[in-house]
Amino acid sequence: MIDPRRLRLEIRAIAERVRRRGVELDVGHFEKLDGRRKQLQADVERLRNERRSASKRIGAAKAAGEDISPLVAAVGDLGTRLGAVSTEFDEVRQALDDFAKGIPNPPDDSVPPGDGEDDNVELRRWREAPEFNFEPKDHVSLASASLDLEAAAKISGARFSVLKGPLARLHRALTQFMIDTHVREHGYEEVYVPFVVDRDILVGTGQLPKFEDDLFAIVGDRDQFLIPTAEVPVTNLIRDTILNPGELPLRFVAHTPCFRSEAGNYGKDTHGIFRQHQFEKVEMVQIVRPEDSWDALDELTGHAEAILRKLELPYRAVALCAGDLGFAAAKTIDLEVWLPAERRYREISSCSNFLDFQARRMLARYRSADSGRPDYVHTINGSGLAVGRTLIAVLENYQDGTGVVHLPDALRDYMGGISRLEF
RNA sequence: GGAGGGGUGGCUGAGCGGACGAAAGCACUGGUCUUGAAAACCAGCGAAGGGCGACCUUCCCAGGGUUCGAAUCCCUGCCCCUCCGCCA
Incomplete structure (x- = not known):
């Protein structure tokens, strides 16, 4: 949320900055x-x-x-x-x-102008997109023996999936690999959190009141929702608290399912498991002092990139333009992985600095060492990574044209020594 | 599910209709002392909003109610603890 005092004193300046997103106050x-x-x-x-x-x-x-x-x-x-x-x-x-x-976070000055996806600015690439000497298959035709979308449709409707055997195991292996890497090499504390949250919690991170249509609501007296991302319960761990400066930064990593009703996305990415109502994600969240948040965003983005590099998946980093920014973010770096069957880069991680926007809504503060007074913390989060999309990327990038997928070395231990999947 | 006991400042905890934003302790900050540190002593120290300011208002889990007046009494909800029952 915007500082109410600033809103009062400089609403025109704020309106000007928010206009970059295409929002009129x-x-x-x-x-x-x-x-x-x-x-x-x-x-x-x-x-x-x-x-x-x-x-x-x-x-x-x-x-x-x-x-x-x-x-x-x-x-x-x-x-x-x-x-x-x-x-x-x-x-x-x-x-x-x-x-x-209802006012979105004003974009940081470094955010490129633009209305949508096409105006996003590529920052860097890692490994050029590989050329195949055969026509690469997409994940659905590649893994059809282990991917049962009909069964999922019967149980829950479109945009759900059933994974079987080696595919289910690879999915689980990716999750474990990501969490372990963030804990052992990047200094995150693993947390297990509720997947059902109260309304206030979603207001805290900015999903509500504006985007209720995107959420699955629970039927009952308590006004609860399924989480759309681990960001929601994890960031809210520090709501209504005043931390000591020595406790910062906090770094959390959580693996959770994410539930999105995807209203307004009908007809988009309907093929395969790229866009689902239920998917798994390993999420990193950092709670930092205000002066550290921009460095923390770069650091956290690097942690997500480390996963892609260990898996040796070609990707690029993209700065989202003002019009493509999420409601609560002041700046977002997306990581996009190369998908050979689509012959393009697709989003696999989204890393954002929210500054004090979420902290203000959550009343999450720390006692500043200089002033001794409570001040809002800054929050940062990013996927590290979206598991289902990583699964797609591994399948498609590691196929050899004979129905075999050769697994990256980093997953060997997590797959019980298996180095290839045959479908 | 049944029976009790509770939710007060960063923390612990007293207050149980009127001078209470709230005792005391801890923590923290400044000072005295000390070569320095510790200890001791002295002083300060909650948060939010409004006003240029002296200052004003609000906040004792949340929401209602009673009253001239509520941290304090009543009702509802939420949460925590203890015991019993049941259960993965």
């Missing part, structure tokens, strides 16, 4: 609401002050054994008046809060 509406808020706040505070002093006088009179009934009568309808004014005050404040929570 209703400045007039905001100024009208905030003007009303000021008036009401002054009224409420004045009435409360009156009530307070009157009650104190009554208390003092009573203690002195005096008759308090004239004083009580003098208070009159103060309570009723206060009630009416504070009701309206609450409504206006709520409206302002909704307005503020």
